Amino acid sequence: MNDLDALEQQSLFILREAFSRIEKLALLWSIGKDSCAVLWLVKKAFFGHVPFPIVHVDTGCKMDGMIEFRDKLAKDWNLPLIVGQNTAALKQGIGPQMGRVTCCEALKTDGLKAIVAEHGFKGIIAGIRRDEEGTRAKERVFSPRGVDSAWNLHDQPPEFWDQYTTSVPSGASIRIHPILHWTELDIWRYIERENIPVVDLYFDNGEGQRYRSLGCAPCTSPIQSRASSIAGIVAELETTTVSERSGRAQDKESEDAFEKLRANGYM
16 A cells, blocks of 8 residues: 555545544535545545535636536536525625635635534534644644534543544534645646546646646746646645645635634634
8 A cells, every 4th residue: 555545545534434424524626736635535435425515615716717618528527516605795795805814704604614514514614734734734624613604623532542522512514635644746746646637727728827826826836837738736745835825815814814814613
C-alpha cells in the first residue's frame, strides 16, 4: 500500500463511520478540487452510489465556468444536488464592497445555515485540509457545532486511534472532515491517479495565469503559472513557498478574519 492508498483508506473509513452513525448527512460541494476529491471518495466508499444530498451554497458571484461544471457533473453522475442561496442578502445588495467578512458571513455562512435548518441535516461533510490554513489546523475530523452552527475551537473532543465522537445535543450538528489529514500535493496526485474531473480554471489560461484556490470572482485572484496539466501543478507545488490561499482576499481583511468566520459557522 502506497501513501495515497493509505490516505484513501482512512478517508473511506471516516465517510463510512459518518454514514453509519449520523442521521441526515449531506456533502458540502464548493466545486473546488478538494470537495471534488471528497465527492469521488464518497462514490468509492458506497460503490458508485451517493447516498446523501450534495449541497452547493451559491453566492451568485462564482467565477465563470464553475456553475456550468457543477451542473454538468451533477447530470453526468446523477447527483442528488441541492443548491441554496441567500436571496434576501443578494436583494439587499450585500457584496464585497461592504467588507469581505460581512459578505462571506451573509452569502456563505448564513446561506449554509439556512440549508441545514431547512433540511434538518445533522452532519455536514466538508473538504477542508489542515495544511490549507492555520484555523483549519485546529479542527477535528468529527467537529461538533452548536445549535446555531457555531464552532467553539477551544472545546474540541479528543480523537485517539480513530475513535470519533458523533453524539451531539438536540438541535446541534457535526462537521465531518474526511481529508483533514491530506495535503494540497496529496489532493493533486490523487486527482491525477483517479482521473477526477476538475474545473479548467486550475490550469494555465494561455496567458501564464491560473487559479490555485477557487472562490467568488470578486475575492479570488489568479497566480502566475504555466502549469497546463496536473503533472505541471504537482511539479510546481513540490518547490513553491507561496501560501495556497494567497489569492483569497477575505483571509487578508484582518489577522483573525478567517477564524471568526469559521467560529460563526463558515465552511
